[in-house]
Amino acid sequence: MDENNVLMRIQGLTTNFHTYAGVVHAVDDMTLTVPKDSVVGIVGESGSGKSVTMMSVMRLIPNPPGRIEGGHVWFDGAALGMPDRMEKDGPNKGMVDLLSLSAESMMKVRGRHIAMIFQDPMVSLNPVLTIGLQLTESMVVHGLATKEGAWKRAVDMLALVGIPKPEERMRDYPHQYSGGMRQRVMIAMALSCSPELVIADEPTTSLDVTVQAQILELMKELKAKLKSSIIIISHDLSIVAGIADKVVVMYAGRILEEADVYDLYEKPGHPYTVGLMKSVPRLDAENRERLVPIEGSPPDLLSPSVGCKFAPRCKYAMNICREQEPPLVTVGEGHRARCFLHHPTAPAVPGFVKVE
Amino acid sequence: MDTILKVEHLKKYFAVNVGGPFARHKASLKAVDDVSFEVGRGETVGLVGETGCGKTTVGRTIVGLYAPTAGTITYCDENLCALTREAMRKVRSKLQMIFQDPYASLNPRMTVGSIVEEPMDIFSIGTMAERRERVQELLRTVGLDPEHTNRFPHEFSGGQRQRIGIARALAMNPEFIVADEPISALDVSIQAQIVNMLEDLQQNLGLTYLFIAHDLAMVKHISDRVIVLYLGKIVEVDESKDIYKHPLHPYTKALLSAVPIPDPRVEMQRQRIVLKGDLPSPVNPPSGCHFRTRCPIAQPICAEKQPELRDMGSGHVVACHFAG
Numbered sequence: 091m092d093e094n095n096v097l098m099r100i101q102g103l104t105t106n107f108h109t110y111a112g113v114v115h116a117v118d119d120m121t122l123t124v125p126k127d128s129v130v131g132i133v134g135e136s137g138s139g140k141s142v143t144m145m146s147v148m149r150l151i152p153n154p155p156g157r158i159e160g161g162h163v164w165f166d167g168a169a170l171g172m173p174d175r176m177e178k179d180g181p182n183k184g185m186v187d188l189l190s191l192s193a194e195s196m197m198k199v200r201g202r203h204i205a206m207i208f209q210d211p212m213v214s215l216n217p218v219l220t221i222g223l224q225l226t227e228s229m230v231v232h233g234l235a236t237k238e239g240a241w242k243r244a245v246d247m248l249a250l251v252g253i254p255k256p257e258e259r260m261r262d263y264p265h266q267y268s269g270g271m272r273q274r275v276m277i278a279m280a281l282s283c284s285p286e287l288v289i290a291d292e293p294t295t296s297l298d299v300t301v302q303a304q305i306l307e308l309m310k311e312l313k314a315k316l317k318s319s320i321i322i323i324s325h326d327l328s329i330v331a332g333i334a335d336k337v338v339v340m341y342a343g344r345i346l347e348e349a350d351v352y353d354l355y356e357k358p359g360h361p362y363t364v365g366l367m368k369s370v371p372r373l374d375a376e377n378r379e380r381l382v383p384i385e386g387s388p389p390d391l392l393s394p395s396v397g398c399k400f401a402p403r404c405k406y407a408m409n410i411c412r413e414q415e416p417p418l419v420t421v422g423e424g425h426r427a428r429c430f431l432h433h434p435t436a437p438a439v440p441g442f443v444k445v446e
Numbered sequence: 447m448d449t450i451l452k453v454e455h456l457k458k459y460f461a462v463n464v465g466g467p468f469a470r471h472k473a474s475l476k477a478v479d480d481v482s483f484e485v486g487r488g489e490t491v492g493l494v495g496e497t498g499c500g501k502t503t504v505g506r507t508i509v510g511l512y513a514p515t516a517g518t519i520t521y522c523d524e525n526l527c528a529l530t531r532e533a534m535r536k537v538r539s540k541l542q543m544i545f546q547d548p549y550a551s552l553n554p555r556m557t558v559g560s561i562v563e564e565p566m567d568i569f570s571i572g573t574m575a576e577r578r579e580r581v582q583e584l585l586r587t588v589g590l591d592p593e594h595t596n597r598f599p600h601e602f603s604g605g606q607r608q609r610i611g612i613a614r615a616l617a618m619n620p621e622f623i624v625a626d627e628p629i630s631a632l633d634v635s636i637q638a639q640i641v642n643m644l645e646d647l648q649q650n651l652g653l654t655y656l657f658i659a660h661d662l663a664m665v666k667h668i669s670d671r672v673i674v675l676y677l678g679k680i681v682e683v684d685e686s687k688d689i690y691k692h693p694l695h696p697y698t699k700a701l702l703s704a705v706p707i708p709d710p711r712v713e714m715q716r717q718r719i720v721l722k723g724d725l726p727s728p729v730n731p732p733s734g735c736h737f738r739t740r741c742p743i744a745q746p747i748c749a750e751k752q753p754e755l756r757d758m759g760s761g762h763v764v765a766c767h768f769a770g
Contacts, residue, residue: 135633268724298496299660300721303704307720325634328706332713351710369638371667373690373705374712378667380645383638387603403635 096166097286097319098124098147099182103161105139105146108154114391116142118343120161121418124287129313129320131330131351133366134340137388140323143340144289147188148204149196163188169286170203201228205280209292211272215264221248221275222260229282240282247278251308270301277308281316290322294329302329309333327366331355336424339363342389342399345418349425359427361442362400398430406431406439450622450654451485451508456517458503462729475729477503479678480517485622490648490655492669492686494662494701498725500678501658505624508656509543510534521622539569542615546627548607552599558585558610559595565617584613589643605636609643616647626658641668662705666690671761674698677728677736680755683763694758694769697721697737735767743768 105117117139124130134140145151147163164185167176172195175186188199208214216224225247226240235243241260248256251274264272273293280288290309294302310333313320324330330337330351337354339347339362347360358364368382386403389395395402401411408430416430430436459474478500485491493501506512508519510526519526521537529537545551552561562581566572572580582592588609599607608628615623625644629637641664647653659665665672665686672689674682674697682695693699700719707713721740726732732739738748745767753765764770 135635270724298725299662299704300496300700301724303706303718303720304722306706307718326706327634328708328713331708331710332706332716355708355710366634367708369635370708371663372707372709373663373666373702374707375667378687381638381642381667383642384635385639387605387636388633 095125096123096164096185097126097128097169098166099162099164099185100124100143100147101162101164103143103146103163104159105142105151105156106159107156109392112392115394116156116343116391117146120343120345122338122345122348124319124321125336126166126286127317127319128335129322129333131334131337132321132323132340133325133327133330133337135325135388137342137391138340139343140340141291142343144206144291144321144323148200148206148289149188149191149193158189161189165199165203166286170199198232201285202232202234202283203285204287204289205283205285207273207276207280207288207290207293210296211269211276212296214276215272217264220261220263221267225260225275225279225282228279232283234283244278244282247282248275250281250312251275251278253278269297270304273297273301273305274308277305277312281312281318284316285318288318288320290320292323292325295325306333327355328370339366342391342394344399345426345428346400347425347427348418349422349427353422353425357422359421359425359432360400360429361404361406361431364442365403398428406442408436448487449484450487450522451656452518452520453484453504453508454482454518454520456481456504456507456519457515458500458507458512459515464729473729476678476731477728478507478514481675481678481680482517483673483680483683485654485656487621487654488648488652489671490657490669492665492672493656493658493675494660494665494672495675496660496725498677498728499675500728501675502626503678504675505543505626505656505658509541509624510538511543539565539618540621542618542620542623544608544611544615544623544625544628547631548604548611549631551611552607554599557596557598558590558602561599561610562595562613562617565614569618571618580617581613584616587616587647588613589639603636604632605639608632608640612640612643612647616651619651620653622654622656624656624658627660628657629664630659630661637664644668662701674701677725677731679736679765680763681737681765683755683761685761688762694762694764695737695766696741696743700740700742735765 100120100122103117103120107114107116120143132140146158164182165188167184167186170186172186176184225244229235229240245256253259294305322330334351337351338345341362347363365384369384384403389399397412397414398416401407410430416428418426418428419432421427421432456478457480458478459476461472462475463469464471464473495501507514514527559581562584563577566577585592590609629640657668669686672686673680676697682698693702700721703719723740726739734750735748735753738744747767753767755763755765757763758770
């Protein structure tokens with residue numbers, strides 16, 4: 091990958107929650123690169139740390155109990171307009187570590203440079219403020235426009251996301267909008283300041299299939315029109331398939347696999363990814379085949395097992411998997427997987443492609 | 447085929463206040479409006495549709511959680527709607543329900559043992575020792591450790607809780623189970639475990655399922671026949687393997703094309719039929735065909751005349767003026 095083309099680089103991010111029951115290792119040594127003008131999909135089940143990673147990037151982890159205990163979140167310094175905070179040399183030249191910023195500077199980043207679309211549009215809009223006020227707020231706060239200018243732009247944004255009669259609907263309250271329309275408002279709000287990065291945290295989970303299709307089509311359309319990178323978080327491999335350029339699979343707070351979208355679906359390099367694909371029925375399947383579930387239950391993050399976190403549920407687990415955590419190894423161009431099966435001395439197993 | 451359940455012209459209206467909570471004017475929300483279908487013994491029938499289409503109401507009316515406004519439900523030659531409370535209680539043991547949210551459908555203050563035992567308690571079946579024995583057996587059937595009878599629901603994961611809910615539904619040796627979105631609250635990797643278990647139970651115990659869900663891929667996988675509902679009305683019924691190949695109703699076509707497929711090559715090339723707008727209010731549904739406001743092929747006739755369900759051969763039924 092071109093070094094100048096990096097928008098954000100998460101490096102060794104570790105976020106823990108200190109609870110009465112013990113320390114929950116929600117995100118452990120997470121490393122992820124987001125190129126400019128791209129869509130990255132993050133897939134994982136509940137508790138895999140996908141949302142916590144993004145909340146850490148936004149510095150929205152409630153402290154206590156949560157604490158970001160290590161790592162860096164490098165973000166393109168030129169885009170942020172913070173020349174004095176940029177790294178002078180090294181691999182992260184020209185980048186700013188978001189985790190080192192003061193709370194005040196971080197406020198200038200949120201909404202302006204990194205915006206978020208939350209899962210549940212029913213609870214993430216303020217019920218007592220009009221849509222217009224909520225849409226214009228961030229533009230005015232970031233000093234991008236006067237009140238009148240922001241109002242005009244907000245009307246345009248509503249039209250862009252497909253709300254009919256946008257001028258009239260600006261004065262409405264959230265309860266006058268349906269679920270799908272509220273999610274469109276959330277998208278308009280996120281895009282209103284033309285941020286470099288939009289984080290969409292399960293943007294369609296609470297919506298019906300037909301409305302989900304509307305929102306996904308809208309996001310695809312906007313991706314082509316606007317110059318933002320998008321991180322889309324989902325628990326569903328099929329949702330990211332149609333929109334992402336690159337997909338990251340998370341489990342127990344770590345990346346298990348990262349690949350170009352075509353590589354991931356065609357030659358998955360981790361038993362967990364394979365398992366996820368086999369455990370969901372496909373609409374275009376010809377015959378009714380029995381599903382192959384992933385046995386066992388998701389890991390307990392309070393007392394993580396030694397070794398590979400997926401080993402207790404893995405069909406192919408070897409002795410070493412229970413003793414040592416496998417490193418994330420490169421198995422192809424831009425394709426990394428955390429599995430000992432890729433080791434040269436590992437046995438070949440049926441149903442699993444060893445990527446050289 | 448031996449028919450186990452027959453639903454005829456079922457209607458369920460709810461009274462709602464129009465114009466705020468203190469308004470005098472009452473209107474009726476037609477959650478289920480003239481729905482008829484049959485379920486054969488040992489069959490799995492899928493009931494699909496968007497939120498608010500009435501699929502849950504149909505399920506709950508069948509097990510007797512709602513009294514129907516009109517219509518009849520015939521279960522094994524007995525009209526459930528005409529039964530006395532006492533007679534209904536007896537039949538009810540054969541009709542069980544699995545609920546959507548395993549976090550809300552188990553009493554947090556009861557142990558797993560007493561949750562599973564409760565139906566047998568209510569019907570005074572066996573001695574205490576026999577019931578205990580049966581609880582152990584049921585827990586084994588659903589893949590839980592019988593040692594865990596004294597634990598409480600919060601000590602279990604979502605998938606395990608759903609297993610407890612299934613064990614409770616099985617306690618009375620039911621014949622017919624209404625599964626209301628039994629997997630939608632579970633993680634992807636757990637969903638397949640529960641679906642496979644439901645399939646095994648059906649094989650071993652000869653159960654009949656009414657499987658309510660909004661995940662069409664899963665419904666296609668598990669059901670023999672699919673019923674598509676829109677605003678309280680049936681729009682299409684067909685064998686599940688056929689409906690996916692040859693849907694006739696424009697709503698079914700749109701629903702199917704909205705389902706994402708986990709394959710980027712397929713997904714990038716797909717032409718989606720994206721429905722405009724949202725489901726209209728069931729209090730005030732559109733005239734004529736309810737679907738006409740979102741239908742890509744609507745004509746003037748759709749606003750005037752309500753399409754009847756027409757038989758297109760081999761059990762394929764569709765309600766559209768332009769189908770076929």
